[in-house]
Amino acid sequence: MSSRQGLIREQLYIYRYYIALAAAATFYCGRLYRQFFTVPKKFRHIPAIPYYDLWKSLAGNEPLLKRTQRLVFPILSKGNGIYLNKFPFDWTVYVANPILVKTVLYKPEFATKADAVFAYFPEESAQTHMFGQDNLLASNGDSWKRQRKIMNPAFHRSMPVGVFTNLLPQVFQVTEKADNNTISASKLSKRLTLDAIGKAAFDFNFGSLEDENSVWVKKYELTFKGFMDVIPIIYPKLDYIYRAISKGRRERYNAAFELTKLLDNLADEKRKSLMEKRSTASDNRRQSDKDLLTLMLEAEMAGEGTWSKKELRHNMALFFLAGHDTTSHALAHCLYELAVNPDIQEKARKEAMNVLGTELIDVSPTLEDCKNFPYIDMIIKESLRMHAPFNEISVRVPHNDVELGGVLIPKDTMVNVDIEALHYNPDIWKNPEQFDPERFAEGGEHYSHEGVTWVPFSGGSRICIGINFSMMEQRVALAMLLRKYTWKLPESSKHKNGIITDLPLNFAPDSLEVQFTKRY
Numbered sequence: 282m283s284s285r286q287g288l289i290r291e292q293l294y295i296y297r298y299y300i301a302l303a304a305a306a307t308f309y310c311g312r313l314y315r316q317f318f319t320v321p322k323k324f325r326h327i328p329a330i331p332y333y334d335l336w337k338s339l340a341g342n343e344p345l346l347k348r349t350q351r352l353v354f355p356i357l358s359k360g361n362g363i364y365l366n367k368f369p370f371d372w373t374v375y376v377a378n379p380i381l382v383k384t385v386l387y388k389p390e391f392a393t394k395a396d397a398v399f400a401y402f403p404e405e406s407a408q409t410h411m412f413g414q415d416n417l418l419a420s421n422g423d424s425w426k427r428q429r430k431i432m433n434p435a436f437h438r439s440m441p442v443g444v445f446t447n448l449l450p451q452v453f454q455v456t457e458k459a460d461n462n463t464i465s466a467s468k469l470s471k472r473l474t475l476d477a478i479g480k481a482a483f484d485f486n487f488g489s490l491e492d493e494n495s496v497w498v499k500k501y502e503l504t505f506k507g508f509m510d511v512i513p514i515i516y517p518k519l520d521y522i523y524r525a526i527s528k529g530r531r532e533r534y535n536a537a538f539e540l541t542k543l544l545d546n547l548a549d550e551k552r553k554s555l556m557e558k559r560s561t562a563s564d565n566r567r568q569s570d571k572d573l574l575t576l577m578l579e580a581e582m583a584g585e586g587t588w589s590k591k592e593l594r595h596n597m598a599l600f601f602l603a604g605h606d607t608t609s610h611a612l613a614h615c616l617y618e619l620a621v622n623p624d625i626q627e628k629a630r631k632e633a634m635n636v637l638g639t640e641l642i643d644v645s646p647t648l649e650d651c652k653n654f655p656y657i658d659m660i661i662k663e664s665l666r667m668h669a670p671f672n673e674i675s676v677r678v679p680h681n682d683v684e685l686g687g688v689l690i691p692k693d694t695m696v697n698v699d700i701e702a703l704h705y706n707p708d709i710w711k712n713p714e715q716f717d718p719e720r721f722a723e724g725g726e727h728y729s730h731e732g733v734t735w736v737p738f739s740g741g742s743r744i745c746i747g748i749n750f751s752m753m754e755q756r757v758a759l760a761m762l763l764r765k766y767t768w769k770l771p772e773s774s775k776h777k778n779g780i781i782t783d784l785p786l787n788f789a790p791d792s793l794e795v796q797f798t799k800r801y
């Protein structure tokens with residue numbers, strides 16, 4: 282052996298531990314890489330979005346539509362409208378073929394929702410305290426059927442047009458107080474929809490339009506800000522340490538409990554007053570004017586089902602979660618689309634004036650009037666096509682192997698619908714990036730589609746229970762605003778060539794300002 286070989290051997294001996302460590306680390310990293318980036322064997326027959334590309338897109342805050350066009354569309358055709366994506370951390374089969382979306386939404390094989398978001402948080406978390414794991418959105422099987430049976434009539438009966446119309450004069454005041462009558466469409470919509478959900482769901486006044494810093498508005502904001510805290514999301518069990526050291530975290534956590542207490546108190550008081558009214562038969566309000574809580578408790582009293590105290594609280598909280606921001610984003614996007622499409626705005630105004638009169642005074646639409654706004658309805662629907670607040674539904678999990686469009690979906694696979702891909706597919710919609718309410722006219726493009734192509738509210742038995750509520754709220758707001766103002770984007774708006782979102786989601790950014798001009 283030469284002296285050089287001997288030296289190498291000696292060096293290898295000295296560094297043997299490091300070498301072993303490096304080999305183990307390489308092996309472990311390889312495993313991690315395979316675990317994270319490699320498509321599991323059972324899914325290799327489904328075209329997949331590379332995990333690295335997805336995270337690069339998310340990290341770069343690529344707009345949702347751009348990501349869909351760049352990463353999803355090219356592989357959609359390969360998989361018959363089905364593709365695989367690891368989003369955020371688990372492999373999920375996404376469906377964006379209209380016929381197959383219909384199967385997912387309507388067939389019993391796909392009826393079971395995964396124990397997703399709500400089951401993730403521990404018992405002591407603010408999320409569990411507020412929403413539980415058994416609310417209407419999260420539950421399955423008999424529990425879901427029982428709850429939906431009591432809630433369906435409440436949502437059917439309640440159409441609180443009066444609540445919505447009563448809030449519009451305050452919207453006008455806020456708008457006119459703003460500098461140059463220019464105001465964030467998104468903030469304005471949030472204030473309106475918070476007061477609307479408070480009044481219409483629980484007969485409670487958040488007073489957000491009167492004062493955007495009112496006590497309960499702040500508690501509400503703190504609560505939802507707290508749900509976005511990263512540490513409790515990633516390590517829920519460490520939240521108690523975070524709370525011990527951070528005053529801000531404590532405030533956000535406690536706000537959720539205070540808000541929950543408010544909901545409990547509202548329910549207790551309502552139950553008590555209903556019992557009293559029942560004995561004196563003194564509640565003469567029309568069904569459509571009653572708040573959802575009253576109607577749900579009345580349904581219980583009429584023997585249509587029962588609510589435990591917790592179930593009632595979890596569902597009342599759910600109405601906030603599901604009904605406030607969604608409608609607010611939807612309305613803000615309508616305001617935007619009308620601002621950048623003045624012809625469509627004018628046509629909608631004509632419809633509002635035809636129904637409510639041309640006299641230059643505020644007129645509140647009635648429930649009957651609201652049935653006569655077909656064009657405004659088309660605008661809302663087209664806006665929801667282009668800016669659906671949710672890009673997906675809750676994950677569904679088939680319990681057996683199923684075939685979907687000739688593709689085998691192994692049992693227990695997470696299955697979802699890609700709403701953005703469905704709503705922007707140029708093979709389904711003509712010029713999908715163009716705002717064109719006529720698609721939803723009677724006999725229009727939408728109605729010639731096969732399968733299901735418009736699902737901002739999902740579909741099938743788990744369709745959004747608040748669909749009519751939200752549509753009515755937007756209808757009333759738009760009709761009254763259209764009569765009172767014209768509006769456009771301010772000259773300096775950065776959104777002139779399309780909305781620049783803060784997140785890669787269809788959420789209206791606070792910077793989305795609109796300039797109103799009074800008509801009378």
Ligand code: HEM
Pocket residue numbers: 417418419429482599600603604605607608611669670671673674675736737738739742743744745746747748750751
């Ligand atoms: C533009 C406004 C809205 C949009 C886009 C929207 C969208 C949706 C979607 C996509 C789902 C299905 C989610 C899933 O599959 O898990 C859903 C369910 C639900 N939504 Fe909405 N929603 C809106 C407004 C509302 C309002 C105003 C309320 C209540 C006042 C509400 C209450 C609910 C509830 C309780 C569910 C669960 C239904 C069930 O699973 O039986 N939503 N919504």
